[in-house]
Amino acid sequence: EVQLVESGGGLLHPGGSLRLSCVVSGFTFSNYAMNWVRQAPGKGLEWVSSITSDSSTIYYADSVKGRFTISRDNSKNTLYLQMNSLRAEDTAVYYCAKPLRTYYSLDAFDVWGQGTKVTVSS
């Protein structure tokens, strides 16, 4: 069974930092790009970042560029999102998401984790 399990969310003050993790199982992680998508409370979906299978190409949404860093460890089947200089508007559930096809980093997402909640508040 394909599974994505996020962790690392929490409550923190503006300006703080947090690292999210997503451990995957059930498929060959090293063959797929991976993505982070977030959803603010009561709002729609917002793509955050993408990383190719070999980490050679990385994309960010403008809203997080320069503050967030995506990375992965294929030996540990784990995707990361380092979040710095956090703002209230970063408050959301953060999902890791697997693309449908191996050859696209930006694609439809056929598997989603359950999400980890990040709350930024003073």
Place this chain on the structure above:
Amino acid sequence: EIVLTQSPVTLSLSAGETATLSCRASQSISTFLAWYQQKPGQTPRLLIYAASNRATGIPAKFSGSGSGTDFTLTISNLEPEDVAVYYCQQRGNPLTFGGGTKVEIK
């Protein structure tokens, strides 16, 4: 950035009816469009990719069509379990989602 505009924002229909959801892109995206269903308290579920291809395990009551800038998700024989928010998504850089259409049963 490609903007996806979904309409209507809310769709209220009776059980058994057919729901027609629209997604319009601000520029042509060929058929690079996906549709998701998100039920209350759940994670998104991929329904359709490449505009008209059903994802694994998705019943035939869900169908997608369109190309270029105008796309449609059709849900036939609406049932209470279809109550959800439906999102469209394009896979350019940056990847973007539409604002969603909430489907309700009268």
